[in-house]
Amino acid sequence: CISTLIIMLVGDTYTLINYVSFINYLCYGVTIIGLIVSRWKKPKIFRPIKVNLLIPITYLAFWAFLLIFSLYSEPVVCGVGLIIILTGVPVFFLGVYWRNKPKCVNRLIESMTCWGQKLCFVVYPQCGSAEEE
Secondary structure (H helix, E strand, O other): OHHHHHHHHHHHHHHHHHHHHHHHHHHHHHHHHHHHHHHHHHHOOOOOOOOOHHHHHHHHHHHHHHHHHHHOOOOOHHHHHHHHHOHHHHHHHHHHHHHOHHHHHHHHHHHHHHHHHHHHHOOOOOOOOOOOO
């Protein structure tokens, strides 16, 4: 989020759209790869919607073409897009992977989460809230 704000202040909107479109293509392709791997490794689990594997494989072929063409035609934009994605790695390690955090770090993360929920008017559903009892 901070990286995007910096790019918006420094660069133009067209460049930001290029960064985000590359990131979107990358995430869509990884999602489709995950779908194919899930269908292959766990074929018996319940899926409310099941499509023929030819559809995601065809989509993946077009995705690979678009991604390779993007990397070839605009390597700098793709590199910046990858850097934007990689800025989430420290956040993941600080917020999710690091289990035995000090209480002050947990309080900071909880207050930032609460502030973000209030800012965006979203609340994560709570189990067993006081209103239900």
